[in-house]
Amino acid sequence: MSTPSAFRAFRIHNDAAGYRGGVETIGADALSPGEVLVQVAYSSINYKDALAGTGKGKILRHYPLNGGIDVSGTVVASTDPAFKEGDAVLCTGSGLSETRDGGYGEYIRLPSAWTIRLPKGLSLRESMIIGTAGFTAALALLRMEDNRQTPTLGPIAVTGATGGVGMLAIDIFTRAGYAVHAISGKASHFDFLRDLGAAECIDRHQLVFSGKPMDSARFGGALDNVGGSMLAGLLPLIAPYGNVAICGNAGGIGFESTVMPFIIRGASLLGIASAGTARDIRDRVWERLSGDWKPQHLERIATREVALEQLPDVFSRMLEGESFGRTVVRVGSAG
CATH class of the missing domain: 3.40.50.720 (NAD(P)-binding Rossmann-like Domain)
Known part of the structure:
Protein backbone atom coordinates (compact mmCIF):
# COMPACT_ATOMS: atom_id res chain seq x y z
CA MET A 1 0.00 0.00 0.00
CA SER A 2 1.42 3.42 -0.90
CA THR A 3 1.51 6.31 1.56
CA PRO A 4 -0.47 9.39 0.54
CA SER A 5 1.71 12.35 -0.34
CA ALA A 6 -0.18 14.40 2.24
CA PHE A 7 -2.27 13.54 5.29
CA ARG A 8 -3.71 15.14 8.43
CA ALA A 9 -1.99 15.40 11.78
CA PHE A 10 -2.37 17.35 15.02
CA ARG A 11 1.05 18.99 15.00
CA ILE A 12 2.64 20.99 17.82
CA HIS A 13 4.96 23.94 17.15
CA ASN A 14 7.04 26.23 19.34
CA ASP A 15 8.82 28.89 17.34
CA ALA A 16 8.90 32.62 16.69
CA ALA A 17 5.14 32.55 16.15
CA GLY A 18 4.60 31.03 19.61
CA TYR A 19 3.43 27.73 21.06
CA ARG A 20 0.51 26.22 19.17
CA GLY A 21 -1.04 22.94 18.17
CA GLY A 22 -3.64 22.13 15.55
CA VAL A 23 -4.65 19.94 12.65
CA GLU A 24 -2.59 20.53 9.52
CA THR A 25 -1.52 18.68 6.40
CA ILE A 26 1.96 17.15 6.31
CA GLY A 27 3.83 14.66 4.14
CA ALA A 28 5.50 11.38 5.05
CA ASP A 29 8.91 13.00 4.73
CA ALA A 30 8.08 15.11 7.81
CA LEU A 31 7.63 12.04 10.04
CA SER A 32 10.24 10.86 12.53
CA PRO A 33 12.32 7.94 11.24
CA GLY A 34 11.46 4.31 11.98
CA GLU A 35 11.46 0.89 10.40
CA VAL A 36 7.68 0.42 10.58
CA LEU A 37 5.24 2.70 8.74
CA VAL A 38 1.75 2.48 10.23
CA GLN A 39 -1.62 3.75 9.09
CA VAL A 40 -3.13 4.98 12.33
CA ALA A 41 -6.58 3.88 13.44
CA TYR A 42 -6.81 5.16 17.02
CA SER A 43 -5.01 7.06 19.72
CA SER A 44 -6.14 8.28 23.14
CA ILE A 45 -5.91 11.31 25.41
CA ASN A 46 -3.83 11.26 28.56
CA TYR A 47 -3.06 14.12 30.93
CA LYS A 48 0.42 14.25 29.41
CA ASP A 49 -1.18 14.80 25.98
CA ALA A 50 -3.18 17.74 27.30
CA LEU A 51 -0.04 19.30 28.76
CA ALA A 52 1.85 18.81 25.49
CA GLY A 53 -0.98 20.02 23.27
CA THR A 54 -1.50 23.24 25.20
CA GLY A 55 2.06 23.96 26.25
CA LYS A 56 1.05 23.86 29.94
CA GLY A 57 3.78 21.26 30.51
CA LYS A 58 7.27 20.86 29.09
CA ILE A 59 6.72 17.50 27.41
CA LEU A 60 8.17 17.82 23.91
CA ARG A 61 11.96 17.85 23.63
CA HIS A 62 11.98 19.41 20.16
CA TYR A 63 9.53 20.83 17.65
CA PRO A 64 7.50 20.40 15.57
CA LEU A 65 6.06 16.99 16.48
CA ASN A 66 2.71 15.26 16.16
CA GLY A 67 1.05 14.84 19.54
CA GLY A 68 -0.27 11.61 21.07
CA ILE A 69 1.65 9.24 23.35
CA ASP A 70 -0.48 6.24 22.32
CA VAL A 71 -1.15 4.76 18.89
CA SER A 72 -2.65 1.70 17.22
CA GLY A 73 -3.01 0.89 13.55
CA THR A 74 -2.01 -1.27 10.61
CA VAL A 75 1.44 -1.71 9.08
CA VAL A 76 1.65 -0.44 5.49
CA ALA A 77 5.40 -0.91 5.03
CA SER A 78 8.33 -2.25 7.03
CA THR A 79 12.07 -2.64 6.57
CA ASP A 80 12.12 -5.09 9.49
CA PRO A 81 11.06 -8.62 8.47
CA ALA A 82 9.44 -9.05 11.88
CA PHE A 83 6.55 -6.90 10.62
CA LYS A 84 4.68 -7.13 7.33
CA GLU A 85 1.98 -5.18 5.58
CA GLY A 86 -1.39 -5.74 7.20
CA ASP A 87 -0.09 -6.46 10.72
CA ALA A 88 -2.08 -4.79 13.49
CA VAL A 89 0.25 -3.07 15.95
CA LEU A 90 0.33 -0.64 18.86
CA CYS A 91 2.79 1.50 20.75
CA THR A 92 2.57 3.46 24.02
CA GLY A 93 5.09 5.89 25.47
CA SER A 94 8.52 5.09 24.01
CA GLY A 95 9.23 8.73 23.20
CA LEU A 96 5.97 9.36 21.30
CA SER A 97 5.06 13.06 21.41
CA GLU A 98 8.25 13.71 23.33
CA THR A 99 11.25 12.96 21.13
CA ARG A 100 9.40 11.68 18.05
CA ASP A 101 6.05 12.03 16.30
CA GLY A 102 3.10 10.58 18.16
CA GLY A 103 -0.23 9.02 17.30
CA TYR A 104 -2.22 12.13 16.38
CA GLY A 105 -1.56 11.70 12.67
CA GLU A 106 -3.05 9.49 9.98
CA TYR A 107 0.39 7.87 9.56
CA ILE A 108 3.32 7.28 11.89
CA ARG A 109 6.75 5.71 11.66
CA LEU A 110 7.76 3.55 14.61
CA PRO A 111 11.05 1.92 15.59
CA SER A 112 10.53 -1.83 15.35
CA ALA A 113 12.08 -2.25 18.80
CA TRP A 114 9.09 -0.47 20.35
CA THR A 115 6.34 -1.72 18.04
CA ILE A 116 4.04 -4.24 19.72
CA ARG A 117 2.07 -6.69 17.60
CA LEU A 118 -1.58 -6.35 18.63
CA PRO A 119 -2.20 -9.23 21.06
CA LYS A 120 -4.95 -11.72 20.29
CA GLY A 121 -8.00 -10.84 22.34
CA LEU A 122 -7.71 -7.08 21.78
CA SER A 123 -9.02 -4.87 18.99
CA LEU A 124 -7.18 -1.76 17.86
CA ARG A 125 -9.80 0.37 19.59
CA GLU A 126 -9.68 -1.63 22.84
CA SER A 127 -5.91 -1.30 22.94
CA MET A 128 -6.29 2.49 22.93
CA ILE A 129 -8.99 2.51 25.61
CA ILE A 130 -6.33 0.76 27.66
CA GLY A 131 -3.44 2.84 26.28
CA THR A 132 -0.83 4.32 28.58
CA ILE A 272 6.09 3.17 37.96
CA ALA A 273 7.64 4.86 34.92
CA SER A 274 5.62 3.46 32.04
CA ALA A 275 7.03 5.57 29.19
CA GLY A 276 10.46 3.96 29.17
CA THR A 277 9.54 0.42 30.17
CA ALA A 278 11.92 -2.22 28.80
CA ARG A 279 10.63 -4.24 25.85
CA ASP A 280 10.58 -7.60 27.64
CA ILE A 281 8.45 -6.14 30.43
CA ARG A 282 6.16 -4.44 27.89
CA ASP A 283 5.53 -7.80 26.29
CA ARG A 284 4.65 -9.34 29.66
CA VAL A 285 2.23 -6.52 30.48
CA TRP A 286 0.40 -6.66 27.14
CA GLU A 287 0.16 -10.44 27.35
CA ARG A 288 -1.66 -10.10 30.67
CA LEU A 289 -3.81 -7.19 29.44
CA SER A 290 -5.05 -9.27 26.53
CA GLY A 291 -5.54 -12.34 28.72
CA ASP A 292 -6.40 -12.87 32.37
CA TRP A 293 -6.08 -9.17 33.27
CA LYS A 294 -8.11 -7.83 30.36
CA PRO A 295 -10.47 -5.16 31.73
CA GLN A 296 -14.10 -6.21 31.52
CA HIS A 297 -15.63 -2.74 31.31
CA LEU A 298 -13.67 -1.09 28.51
CA GLU A 299 -16.69 0.29 26.69
CA ARG A 300 -18.00 1.86 29.90
CA ILE A 301 -14.60 3.35 30.73
CA ALA A 302 -14.35 4.82 27.21
CA THR A 303 -16.77 7.64 27.90
CA ARG A 304 -15.98 9.61 24.76
CA GLU A 305 -14.65 9.20 21.20
CA VAL A 306 -13.40 12.26 19.32
CA ALA A 307 -11.74 13.29 16.06
CA LEU A 308 -8.47 15.19 15.72
CA GLU A 309 -10.27 18.52 15.37
CA GLN A 310 -11.86 18.10 18.82
CA LEU A 311 -8.57 17.65 20.69
CA PRO A 312 -8.15 21.26 21.93
CA ASP A 313 -11.56 21.23 23.63
CA VAL A 314 -10.82 17.92 25.36
CA PHE A 315 -7.39 19.16 26.45
CA SER A 316 -8.94 22.21 28.09
CA ARG A 317 -11.58 20.20 29.92
CA MET A 318 -8.99 17.71 31.15
CA LEU A 319 -6.70 20.42 32.51
CA GLU A 320 -9.68 22.01 34.27
CA GLY A 321 -10.41 18.71 36.01
CA GLU A 322 -13.64 18.12 34.10
CA SER A 323 -12.71 14.92 32.27
CA PHE A 324 -14.09 11.54 33.26
CA GLY A 325 -13.05 8.13 31.99
CA ARG A 326 -11.01 7.53 28.87
CA THR A 327 -11.25 9.49 25.63
CA VAL A 328 -10.46 7.57 22.45
CA VAL A 329 -9.21 9.51 19.44
CA ARG A 330 -10.56 8.21 16.13
CA VAL A 331 -7.78 9.00 13.66
CA GLY A 332 -8.39 6.67 10.71
CA SER A 333 -10.06 3.39 9.81
CA ALA A 334 -11.85 1.46 12.53
CA GLY A 335 -10.24 -1.68 13.93
Missing part, protein backbone atom coordinates in the same frame (compact mmCIF):
# COMPACT_ATOMS: atom_id res chain seq x y z
CA ALA A 133 -3.36 4.54 31.43
CA GLY A 134 -4.17 0.82 31.49
CA PHE A 135 -0.58 -0.12 30.71
CA THR A 136 0.51 1.90 33.76
CA ALA A 137 -2.03 0.21 36.02
CA ALA A 138 -1.06 -3.26 34.78
CA LEU A 139 2.66 -2.47 35.04
CA ALA A 140 2.07 -1.46 38.66
CA LEU A 141 0.33 -4.77 39.37
CA LEU A 142 3.09 -6.72 37.63
CA ARG A 143 5.78 -5.00 39.69
CA MET A 144 3.79 -5.45 42.90
CA GLU A 145 3.30 -9.17 42.28
CA ASP A 146 6.95 -9.55 41.30
CA ASN A 147 7.57 -8.17 44.80
CA ARG A 148 5.26 -10.79 46.38
CA GLN A 149 1.99 -8.84 46.57
CA THR A 150 -0.98 -11.18 46.94
CA PRO A 151 -4.71 -10.70 47.61
CA THR A 152 -4.26 -12.30 51.04
CA LEU A 153 -2.35 -9.22 52.26
CA GLY A 154 -5.55 -7.19 52.10
CA PRO A 155 -7.38 -4.71 49.88
CA ILE A 156 -5.59 -2.45 47.43
CA ALA A 157 -6.19 1.28 47.77
CA VAL A 158 -6.45 3.06 44.41
CA THR A 159 -6.21 6.84 44.62
CA GLY A 160 -7.40 9.18 41.91
CA ALA A 161 -9.92 6.46 41.19
CA THR A 162 -12.06 8.42 38.72
CA GLY A 163 -9.11 9.11 36.39
CA GLY A 164 -8.16 6.85 33.50
CA VAL A 165 -5.43 5.01 35.41
CA GLY A 166 -7.66 4.68 38.46
CA MET A 167 -10.68 3.29 36.61
CA LEU A 168 -8.63 0.77 34.68
CA ALA A 169 -6.75 -0.19 37.84
CA ILE A 170 -10.04 -1.01 39.58
CA ASP A 171 -11.01 -3.27 36.69
CA ILE A 172 -7.58 -4.89 36.29
CA PHE A 173 -6.85 -5.48 39.99
CA THR A 174 -10.34 -6.87 40.53
CA ARG A 175 -9.80 -9.25 37.60
CA ALA A 176 -6.59 -10.39 39.28
CA GLY A 177 -8.45 -11.31 42.46
CA TYR A 178 -7.87 -8.24 44.64
CA ALA A 179 -10.44 -6.32 46.64
CA VAL A 180 -10.09 -2.67 45.57
CA HIS A 181 -10.87 0.30 47.78
CA ALA A 182 -11.31 3.30 45.50
CA ILE A 183 -10.33 6.72 46.86
CA SER A 184 -11.70 9.79 45.08
CA GLY A 185 -12.94 13.28 45.79
CA LYS A 186 -15.79 12.79 43.32
CA ALA A 187 -18.39 10.98 45.42
CA SER A 188 -21.00 11.45 42.70
CA HIS A 189 -19.18 8.79 40.66
CA PHE A 190 -19.03 6.14 43.38
CA ASP A 191 -21.82 4.02 41.88
CA PHE A 192 -19.87 3.94 38.61
CA LEU A 193 -16.70 2.83 40.43
CA ARG A 194 -18.62 0.08 42.20
CA ASP A 195 -19.90 -1.11 38.84
CA LEU A 196 -16.28 -1.39 37.70
CA GLY A 197 -15.57 -3.67 40.64
CA ALA A 198 -14.61 -1.45 43.59
CA ALA A 199 -15.41 -3.27 46.83
CA GLU A 200 -15.46 0.01 48.75
CA CYS A 201 -15.40 3.70 47.83
CA ILE A 202 -13.77 6.25 50.12
CA ASP A 203 -14.38 9.97 49.86
CA ARG A 204 -10.99 11.69 49.78
CA HIS A 205 -12.48 14.68 51.61
CA GLN A 206 -13.60 12.43 54.46
CA LEU A 207 -10.34 10.49 54.70
CA VAL A 208 -8.41 11.56 57.79
CA PHE A 209 -4.87 10.37 58.44
CA SER A 210 -3.59 10.22 62.02
CA GLY A 211 -0.17 11.63 61.22
CA LYS A 212 1.49 8.86 63.22
CA PRO A 213 4.61 7.19 61.78
CA MET A 214 2.72 3.89 62.07
CA ASP A 215 -0.98 3.18 62.27
CA SER A 216 -3.24 0.14 62.13
CA ALA A 217 -2.79 -1.68 58.83
CA ARG A 218 -5.77 -0.93 56.60
CA PHE A 219 -4.57 -1.82 53.10
CA GLY A 220 -2.55 -4.68 51.68
CA GLY A 221 -1.04 -2.27 49.19
CA ALA A 222 -1.85 0.76 47.08
CA LEU A 223 -1.67 2.24 43.61
CA ASP A 224 -1.23 5.97 44.12
CA ASN A 225 -1.89 8.48 41.35
CA VAL A 226 -1.72 11.48 43.68
CA GLY A 227 1.54 11.65 45.65
CA GLY A 228 2.02 14.47 48.18
CA SER A 229 0.12 14.19 51.45
CA MET A 230 -1.94 11.27 50.12
CA LEU A 231 1.15 9.12 49.67
CA ALA A 232 2.48 10.18 53.07
CA GLY A 233 -0.84 9.25 54.68
CA LEU A 234 -1.10 5.85 53.01
CA LEU A 235 2.33 4.51 53.92
CA PRO A 236 1.59 4.03 57.67
CA LEU A 237 -1.58 2.08 56.74
CA ILE A 238 0.09 -0.59 54.58
CA ALA A 239 0.16 -4.17 55.84
CA PRO A 240 3.48 -5.97 56.44
CA TYR A 241 5.36 -6.53 53.17
CA GLY A 242 2.75 -4.72 51.14
CA ASN A 243 3.66 -2.52 48.18
CA VAL A 244 2.74 1.03 47.27
CA ALA A 245 3.14 1.72 43.55
CA ILE A 246 3.40 5.43 42.76
CA CYS A 247 2.60 6.63 39.25
CA GLY A 248 1.31 10.19 39.56
CA ASN A 249 1.79 13.53 41.28
CA ALA A 250 -1.57 15.29 41.10
CA GLY A 251 -1.19 16.13 44.81
CA GLY A 252 2.40 17.35 44.57
CA ILE A 253 5.87 15.99 43.91
CA GLY A 254 7.05 16.11 47.51
CA PHE A 255 5.92 14.15 50.55
CA GLU A 256 6.98 13.86 54.18
CA SER A 257 7.26 10.44 55.78
CA THR A 258 9.41 8.32 58.07
CA VAL A 259 11.37 5.11 57.63
CA MET A 260 9.03 3.26 60.00
CA PRO A 261 6.69 1.64 57.44
CA PHE A 262 9.74 0.36 55.59
CA ILE A 263 11.89 -0.96 58.45
CA ILE A 264 9.12 -2.16 60.78
CA ARG A 265 6.60 -3.58 58.33
CA GLY A 266 8.82 -4.12 55.32
CA ALA A 267 6.62 -2.02 53.06
CA SER A 268 8.00 -1.22 49.60
CA LEU A 269 7.57 1.91 47.52
CA LEU A 270 7.68 1.11 43.80
CA GLY A 271 8.12 3.77 41.13
